[in-house]
Amino acid sequence: MEFSEHIKTANVEDVVLRVGFRAPRSGALCVTGHHLLFSDREEDSTWQLLLLIRNIDAIEKRPSGSSGSIVIKCKDLRVLQLDIPGMEECLNIASSIEALSSIENVTEMYPFFHRPRGLRLGDPWGLSSTEQEYTHTERLWDRWRLSRVNQDFSVCPSYPSAVIVPSSVDDEVLVKAARFRQGGRFPVLCYCHHRNGMVIMRSSQPLTGANKKRCCEDELLLQMAIDQSELGYIVDTRSSQHAQHARLSGGGFESKSCYRPWRRLHRHMERGKVLQESLIKLVEACGDSSHNMDRWLSKLENSKWLSHVHSALSTAGLVAECVERDGHSVLVHGSEGTDTTLLVTSLAQIILDPDCRTFRGFLRLLEREWVQAGHPFQQRCARSAYSHARLKYECPSFLLLMDCVWQISRQFPLALEFSEALLLRLGQEAYASDYGTFLCNSEQERHIFHVKENTHCLLWFLMQCSERENYINPLYEHTQLAIWPSVQPQSLQLWTGLFLRWTEHTQVMDEAREEIRTLVNELKRDEKMKSNDEATHHLLTHRDALTVLENEMDELTIL
Structure with a gap:
């Protein structure tokens, strides 16, 4: 039509x-x-x-x-x-x-018609691939290999064509293990710690069912992921009760007796309809014009949005602690493995890996952990907080990730190279975009609809665009250390830059941030002229002004 x-x-x-x-x-x-x-x-x-x-x-x-x-x-x-x-x-x-x-027809959506100046079809689509990640991570070569068992997407429709698996496990074992996991999402590697070599893996739930079925190939796959002397942790993003209930519908969890080197931990995280309704309630609270403080606080609490932020950050912190402090590998999964699983593995990598906190590294993280790893963007972001349509598959998992990263950036203002503006841009693009990056629900669907041949890549554009400077944190200082965000209630705040984005308050904050950017740029210029007394005077003046401005921003946030 x-x-x-x-x-x-x-x-x-x-x-x-x-x-x-x-x-x-x-x-x-x-x-x-x-x-x-x-x-x-x-x-x-x-x-x-x-x-x-x-x-x-x-x-x-x-x-x-x-x-x-x-x-x-x-x-x-x-x-x-x-x-x-x-x-x-x-x-x-x-x-x-x-x-x-x-x-709903993918090929009729705007990314198939968008032709931005300076970009051409056929330009690099994306920033990295599984093959490139493996090639550039030399510490994986001894015990891990690159498998193309899913090259035609027949083993797992939501996985990319190439995955990283233990080198001692052949493709036939992977095929059988995939049949034992929901949606074929067998355990694959997503992160290897740069210091101790421990890994984070992700998958979907095992299909043990009410009869407690076993799969020797799945057990072997997880056994080969760690040394015999090691202990691994399975972090299940469902409560023990929810995992038990899943067995009645054919799902389940790994039993202690069959997966001996692994210990299972349950950390309940809401998903699906519950998370979507939480977003709806929060946006309704932010739009309340009654100016009644008790009503506002009650609505904010009833939305439970900050509770979901807390759950995500605390679970990611647990995974990071297992890897960094305890020296153990971790497998993360929930039920489907396409929402809370990706949320936790992404946040854990930001906590642990300094490269994921750079501008380019963060975009690469999103590409491999969300786009390539099969988060169903088209289903989850079909509707947002205002829609009157009946909820189906909608869930703001990706938006929750952006909020959690913002919380980290607020607690560690020097640790992330990218700014709040990038998080806002990505959150918006996931729901409605000129680019093809977030189209479809998997790499297989993008292949079927020829998305990479007929649309432009948002991540590549952000790396090349003239306004890239707007997405850079001017206060960034590189550190090799892990960062450990606080999840105490008083440490988590409403993301006003998103949920009150179109209010006068946020406009004032934007102006203050732009002033900080200008001052920092002047500081950098002046520091190159330290031998000049006049430049030194300007430097001290600008630093004083910057301190005053930061204090004013803190006061605005409290208000």
Whole structure:
């Protein structure tokens, strides 16, 4: 079907746009196959709003006499209102938006049409591959090998074509072990500690069922992952009760008697519908205009969002502690192994690995642990917090990761090379993007729809883009040490940069951060001229100003 068939009214004049605390603007509205374009018609104004229709989560129609208004609620939590003259035009625009925002055919989505200046189809798609990771990690070569058992995606549809497994285990064993794990997600390596060689692996749950079935190949695979004298930990992101209940539907967990070198630890983390409803409640609380403190605090607590942040960080800390402090390897899984599992393994690597805390290293981490490892972005990010549709597969797992990384960056402001702006950009792109990186639910689907041949890669763009400096933390200082975020209740805060992003408070914070960036850049220039007395004076002045500004930002955050 052509996009034009969905568009009942393409252009409307004298539309009034209302966005948050900003003054209303009058102009023309244009509807295209993928965007809403609003152009200010005032003299000497070139201001435009270009909104990707896939970013629209829900709309509300409000009739008013012979005209009407449309309230547009976006997946990035922005809320817009369009006052449209003429009821027929208003209903037509609303109908067009509803039809265009619910297109599910991957090849009709905007990344297949987006052609950014400076990029060409055929440019490198992504920053790394499993083959490259293995080649560049020499400490793996003695005990681990690269397997292409999944080259045609027949063993595990959600895994990449190449995986890293123990070298003493052949591909036939992997095939049989995959049949014993949900979705074929057999244990594979995702991280090897740079100091002690201990590893973090991930998988899905074993299919033991009510009859406590065994799989010798799966047991062998895990046994070969560690030395006979070693002890390994299986961190199950379900409670013991949930894991027991999973056996009734064919799932289960590793028994102590069959996996002798391994010890099982349960750390319950919510997922799916529970996590999605938590996001909905939090966004509703942030949008409450009653200005009642008791009501706000009650709604914030009832959303339980910060409890999910706490669970994710504490479980990741446990995994990191097993590897770094206790010197043991870890296998992480929940049920499917595509949500909480990836959340925990990613955060654990950020805690342990200084390379994952660099700009490029963080993007590579997301690529291998989320994009290549089979997080179903298209299902999980189909709807956000405003949608009226019945929940199906939606779950803000990736958004929760961004929040947890922000919490780490707030506690360790010098440790991460990237800034909050990058986290906000990635969180938004997962739900609605010009690029193909987060399209589909797996590498297999991207292969079927030829995503890499016909779209551009967001991660490659971020590495090359002219505004990359905006995503860099100007205070970054490299350290080889692990960082251990606090999970005490008073240490975790609401991510105002995301959940209050479109308020006046956040605009003030953005201005303060830009001022810090300017001051730091001036400091760096001045430090190159230390021999000059005048430069030294400027240096001290700028440092004093920077300290004052940071204190003001802390006060703003408290307010």
